[in-house]
Amino acid sequence: MSTADQQDTGTGADAPVSAAALRRGLEAVLMVVDQPVPEYELARAFDRSVAEITRVLEELSREYTDQDRGFDLRRVADGWRFYTRPECAGVVEHFLKEGQEVRLTQAALETLAVVAYRQPVSRGRVSAVRGVNCDGVMRTLVLRGLIEEAGHDSESGAHLFRTTNYFLERLGLRDLDELPDLAPFLPDDIEGFDDTGEQAT
Structure with a gap:
């Protein structure tokens, strides 16, 4: 696998995670957690700044809303987590x-x-x-x-x-x-x- 492929998929040992791979990775992690995850924990896991992680999460949340998805990525007191939209309850x-x-x-x-x-x-x-x-x-x-x-x-x-x-x-x-x-x-x-x-x- 080439260095470019490793960077895009995030499989390289020390390779930086690309913007697209970061979005996918955040979605994958938040899909399996059973409680909200703080930005700083995600920042540490992906070796990115808290500000960047927060920006990407806010972008994803807006996209899900604009696309009228049945789920919502929401920030609560303790962090971020996927939730069912109220209208789908x-x-x-x-x-x-x-x-x-x-x-x-x-x-x-x-x-x-x-x-x-x-x-x-x-x-x-x-x-x-x-x-x-x-x-x-x-x-x-x-x-x-x-x-x-x-x-x-x-x-x-x-x-x-x-x-x-x-x-x-x-x-x-x-x-x-x-x-x-x-x-x-x-x-x-x-x-x-x-x-x-x-x-x-």
């Missing part, structure tokens, strides 16, 4: 609720298991058990009608979640007592985490 919700052929991902199944055995439980504690941010997966499970809010934690004020009757129906169970005895396999030190998923001091 109804279609997405219908797909998640009614799509008979849509199966839960492994991440969703693991998250649902944690809620089932630790309910009522906060997002932070679910994330602590799984070791990754579970906000997006939790929203999907709520939309699918498998979990629901169950009040707030009296100390932290965090939202608590539990499984629904629909969850029991889908599993063919009469109540939660019929769940297989898997609780011993979950971490015993989960209570050592606060409701943001941080280790309690």
Whole structure:
């Protein structure tokens, strides 16, 4: 492969990333993250300045809006991430609720298991058990009608979640007592985490 090809694809060990490859790379990274990524982290990853990364992200965001895409690249408090456009929310919700052929991902199944055995439980504690941010997966499970809010934690004020009757129906169970005895396999030190998923001091 020529030096020019390496620069354009970004595959060269020390080759600078071209403008086109930078745009592709940013899209690829932001497509797989489950939480917003700050500009400085992207700048470090691509060896570019924060100002350049911000400029490219803003350009991409405007392009998606001008092209009337179903997704939006948005800057939030913690960084940048792709989001479904608000006008498409109804279609997405219908797909998640009614799509008979849509199966839960492994991440969703693991998250649902944690809620089932630790309910009522906060997002932070679910994330602590799984070791990754579970906000997006939790929203999907709520939309699918498998979990629901169950009040707030009296100390932290965090939202608590539990499984629904629909969850029991889908599993063919009469109540939660019929769940297989898997609780011993979950971490015993989960209570050592606060409701943001941080280790309690």
